[in-house]
Amino acid sequence: MQAADLLDPRVLFVTGKGGVGKSTAAAAVALAGARSGRRTCLVEVEGRQTMSRLFETQPWDFDEREFRPDLFGMSIDPEASLTEYLEMFYGARRLSKLVVGSTAVEFATTAAPGIKDVLLIGKVKELERRRDPDGRFHYDLVVVDAPPTGRIVNFLRAPDATTELVNVGPIRNQAQSLVDMVLDPERTHLQLVTLLEEMPVEETVQSVGALRELGVTVGPLLVNRVLQPKGDDSVQKLLAAGLDGGELTTMLNGAGLPVSDDTVADLLARGERHAHRIALQERMREQLVRRSEVPMLELPFLSTRAFGEAEVGRLAEEIAEVVT
Known part of the structure; x- marks a missing residue:
């Protein structure tokens, strides 16, 4: 498997440690899919309305809506999924409304929490298997x-x-069909999103192992917010070697840039932090490669006050360059 294979399966479950940007990564992957000519559905299962805020649309619900060309969105909830299941397999519209309107769903999901997840994954499978009148x-x-x-x-x-x-x-039978979908590498991959930081990398490595034990195919890792080195190799070497204030002042004065002692001190502090961050990223990258043995697709750090559709689009462009 290569990073270029990211969009090959029909279903991508995108996950990651809290705070690594899994939702924005999922949005970028979906947008890249739509831009590559794939009719794509982006699905939320936690009801947080992250996507409607990112794309500045009306709140998402159980109805699929095309909010961008070839890109549809919806939010799945267990109650609506149960209603659809009863109607689809038992033709019981009145019964489904009665059941969902009662405390039955709440009782079932409390007594057996896995039922809620089965209902959510069941709707994902319905989306994946649905065919048009022409059979496609x-x-x-x-x-x-x-x-x-x-x-x-x-x-x-x-x-x-x-x-x-x-x-x-x-x-x-329905539960077994969901198992078949989740474990089929041609239909489903699990995309882990991480940062090149110690805790996210450790959790990602552990998750790769746990998912492999489960039998799930782990797709290319999405490494988010990767900081690019500033300056050329000579600048990086000087930063790594540890410039002192006098040397930096001499260099800047020689370039016709007179600076104060405070400015030099600030530049040195910024340079040291940058060099430390780049070195940390390199160590974490080596750990991911060595311990996960999964290809990676790196997404750049975007310096912005607010993260919205424009930024998601820039990440989608990075993904598209790799997969097309």
Whole structure:
């Protein structure tokens, strides 16, 4: 597998440690998919309305809406998924409304938390399997802004746990079909988002191992907010060697840039922080390569006061350059 294979499967579950930017990465992947000519659906499962804020649209709900060319969005919730399931497989519209309007769903998801995840993944599978009248798949790509890494294994294992509890019948068959989708490398990949920092890298490495044990195919790692070195190699060497104030003053004066002692001190502090960050990134990059053995796709750090659709678009461009 190579980074260029990122958009090959039909379903991408995007996850990562809290704070690494998994939702913005999921949005960028979906936008890159749509721009590459794939009819794409971007799915939220946690009801946080992150995507509607990013793209400045109306709040997302269970109805799929095309909010950009070839890019659809929706927010999945267990109650709506259960309603659709009962109507689709039992033709029980009145029964489904009665069940969802009662405390049955709340009781079921409290007594057996995995049921909620089965319902959410079940809707993802319906999107992935849906066909148009001409027989072609309705969506070429489904990108899921999935739960964070601390919950992703239990989330993906929920269908398998259901097959262990229910031995026969339509519920068991449906749960098994979800297992088949999640474990099929041609249909589903898990995309981990991380930063080149110690805690995110450690959690990512552990998650790769846990997901492999589960049988899930881990796609290329999305390494977010990668800072680019400032200056050429000679500048980087000077920063790494540790310039002192006198040397920097002499260099700047020689270039016709007279500076005060305070300015020199500030420049040195900034340079040291930058050099330290670049060195840390390199160590973390080496650890990811060595310990995860998964290809990486690096997304640049974007210096901006607010992160919105324009920034998501820039990340999508970075992804498109690799996968097309």
